[in-house]
Amino acid sequence: MLAKNLRLKLSAAAAAAVLAFSYANVFSAANVIKINGTAAEIPPGMGEIRERDGRTFVPVRFVSEFLKNDVWFDETTKAACVSSAASLIYIQNGNNILYVASKLTGETRAVQMDTAAYIDPDDNRTYLPIRFLAESLGYTVGWDEQTQTVSLDKL
Secondary structure (H helix, E strand, O other): OOOHHHHHHHHOOOOHHHHHHHHHOOOOOOEEEEOOEEEEOOOOOOOOOEEEEEEEEEHHHHHHOOOOOOEEEEEOOOEEEEEEEOOOEEEOOOOEEEEEEEEEOOOEEEEEOOOOOOOOOOOOOOOEHHHHHHHHOEEEEEOOOOHHHHHEEEE
16 A cells, blocks of 8 residues: 555656646747847847746847837836837836836736846846737737747737
C-alpha cells in the first residue's frame, strides 16, 4: 500500500512538472515584434524585449513612439503616460492596473494586468507586457510559437 501511494505521488509530481514546463514554454519572451507586418527593431539605448512573469515585456516609450504616439514620464508619480489620437494611457511603476481615458467621451477604464509594470534599474525605462499596451491602443495581438514572434495589427 505504501509503495502504491508513493507511485501515485511520484506520478502526480511528474505530471505537474510536465505541465509547468509546457506552461513556461507557451509564455516565453518574443524574439521579434511585428507591427502591421513589419519587424520592429528596438534601437540601442531604448531598452530591449524582456521576459518577466511569463510575459513579453517591452519598453513603453519604444512601442508607443513606433505607433506614432506621444509619451512622457511623470517623475513625481513614477508613471508613463501615452497619448494616442483616441486615448490617454497611464501606467504607474509597480502597478498592475493600466488606466485608459477616452479623449472622445472622457470615460476612463481600468485594465487589470496579470503582472505589474516596472522600471528597470539598469536602463531606467518603464516596461510592461506588450499585450496590454497594444490592446489599449487598438491593436490585436498574436503569438507565433514557432518563430517566437509577437504580432500587433491595427483593428
